Amino acid sequence: MLRIVIGAAIGFLVGAGLGLRGKRRGGRRMLGGSPLIVALLGALAGGAIGCISNPMPGDMASYERIPSVASSDEFRKDVIEADKPVLVDFYATWCVHCSDLAPAIGTLSQAYRGRVKFVKVDGDQLPGLIKEYSIKGYPTVMVFQAGRPVNTWAGARDEYVYRAALDAAVSKNASIKRLPERTTGNEISAMGD
Numbered sequence: 001m002l003r004i005v006i007g008a009a010i011g012f013l014v015g016a017g018l019g020l021r022g023k024r025r026g027g028r029r030m031l032g033g034s035p036l037i038v039a040l041l042g043a044l045a046g047g048a049i050g051c052i053s054n055p056m057p058g059d060m061a062s063y064e065r066i067p068s069v070a071s072s073d074e075f076r077k078d079v080i081e082a083d084k085p086v087l088v089d090f091y092a093t094w095c096v097h098c099s100d101l102a103p104a105i106g107t108l109s110q111a112y113r114g115r116v117k118f119v120k121v122d123g124d125q126l127p128g129l130i131k132e133y134s135i136k137g138y139p140t141v142m143v144f145q146a147g148r149p150v151n152t153w154a155g156a157r158d159e160y161v162y163r164a165a166l167d168a169a170v171s172k173n174a175s176i177k178r179l180p181e182r183t184t185g186n187e188i189s190a191m192g193d
Contacts, residue, residue: 063106066118075121075129080147082117085169087162088142089120090130095138101156105141108162115170145169 066089069075079086089105091098109118123130123138133142136154143151143165151165 059106059110060103061106062110063102063120066105066109066120069119069121069126069129072126072128075119075126078117078119079144082144082147084115084117085166085173086117086119086144087112087166088144089118090123090133090135090138090140090142091120092123092138097156098139101139101141104156104159104162108159108166111163112166112170115173116166143169145173 067078069078069088079088087105087108089098089101091102105118105120108116112118121129123135129135133140133149139156141151141153141157141162142149143162150169153161
């Protein structure tokens with residue numbers, strides 16, 4: 001929405017400038033109308049350009065740097081055994097909505113650098129993971145904490161939705177102590193002290 005408003009404002013200003021320029025020079029006015037009409041046409045064109053530009057602003061270069069998980073073992077190591085929250089982007093190369101979401105995920109990866117780990121999973125390459133986590137469509141974004149999924153979104157969402165979940169995961173992560181794989185009652189009570 002912001003892109004449309006900015007495009008319309010720029011179009012209005014450019015249109016008004018062109019309309020006034022034609023009026024001042026005493027020559028023929030653009031489109032035969034007043035500067036206001038040319039400005040409104042410029043606003044319309046600018047809004048249209050804002051509409052068709054990338055719908056999810058963000059950082060595509062950062063998204064390209066997010067590591068892709070290549071195997072189930074790598075997923076276990078990078079996601080399940082991670083010592084901090086992990087955002088997993090389940091995508092497919094043919095998915096248009098995945099491409100639209102990618103820059104926003106890239107921006108988030110920069111904003112949460114060091115506090116949240118980001119990985120991406122090409123669902124066509126790892127169908128076993130898709131089945132295990134009941135992924136029904138792309139894109140699907142999941143946030144894992146302490147080895148378990150805590151948030152799941154099927155379909156692209158606004159960046160603020162992911163930010164709210166990541167903020168909660170980061171603040172929760174500061175207070176979580178990971179339990180060892182096998183614990184006895186003494187170990188658990190000692191960790192609580």
